[in-house]
Amino acid sequence: MCFSAEVSFGASAVISSVGVLAIKKSTSKEQKLFAMIPILFGIQQFCEGWLWVALQNEGFVITELIATYGFLIFAQLIWPIWVPLSAFTLEKNKRRKNLIGFSLAVGVILTAILAYRMSIYEVTAQIDAHHIFYTVGHFKSTNWWSGILYLLPAVFPFIFSSNKHINYLGIAMLLLFIVSKIFYLKYMISTWCMFAAVLSIYIFYILKKEQKEAMLH
Template sequence: MCISAEVNFVASAVIGAVGVATLAHVRHPRDVLFGAMPLLFALHQFTEGFVWLGLDGAISELSRDNAAFLFLLYAQGILPIAMPLSVLLMEDVPWRRVALAAITALAFVFGAYMIWGVMSFPTSCYAENRSVVYSNPVTETMWTGILYILVTCGALVLSGFHVVRWFGVLNLIGLTVVFLMKSYAFSSVWCFYAAVISVLLYWQFRTGKIRPLPAMA
């Protein structure tokens, strides 16, 4: 994310508290993975706090590189699998389940490729304009970016649940803004944005407003 380690750690604490509260209101086993998203995002931001500490010279380069590896592994490899899978698990409408199953299958192949890229090729990270820039020769390409948007936001927008759909729309808006303003630090800035808006999921689970949209004929 932007600015400093302190911002990441504070955001992680706040989002993490909301994430625990969100999970406490999840009532169905199939909703657990989606309900865990705020907590997972909080842990992700906590990891990037250590990247910042490394960039600021507060911890060793090895510790910084390990933190950067974990951050990118989740952001580019695990998240694009977990997001569509969580949406698929909650869906009840047959035609949506078929479509989401196809996206999830693509996500597993894509995620495996991204994990291979993060694990097999060196990733550099540095600060630019108070944002963290991650650079990997395999995962940072135009086509991987397109597939990333398809399997994450595409699955969210396709969902039959209001909360999931709006979460997807807000993420698409965020993706566009980040791409236009800070494309060089895309992974870091977008993940922070997604983490922040994930707190909205608490209110949906708390008030029981996870409801499917009417099935299309």
């Protein structure tokens, strides 16, 4: 599978458009954070699109810096909090809400650690074999165990949800995480974020179904 600026920009346009529709389908304030996920993924892919442009052309040093940090801020600082928080606000079952709350607490701690790491180590990105390889200091995504803790706040809150369709989304994200680990280990950050971004389109269907059920009641 090859990625490029065109793929990232195209994904950004489609996913962001679906995100706008998802927000329109949200019927309560509790759904807003969940509905905004596709738009945020669209922005993240837009950042990576510009990173492709910067890395493939000379004289885009500032663009490269902004795009690299822009993408990684979403990947490592926003998603570990946004995903569990969105699931937490939606959840009504007390036991499941406690599980999601624990995931959120882990996400806050993980975000603090990753933010500290990004602030003191050099952050770089480079094109390698039609993918972008990100590094933060000596920390790289080339070990099978790297990013496993990330799953607890970034994926499992959806699996913990009492909404079966949100469960399906979480399970699909987990499966694609495993696929990325097996086939794209070195490019894990870039590849899995793209997969998750495409999967976020399903959020529109979930909210559309919720809106339909709300109208029937």
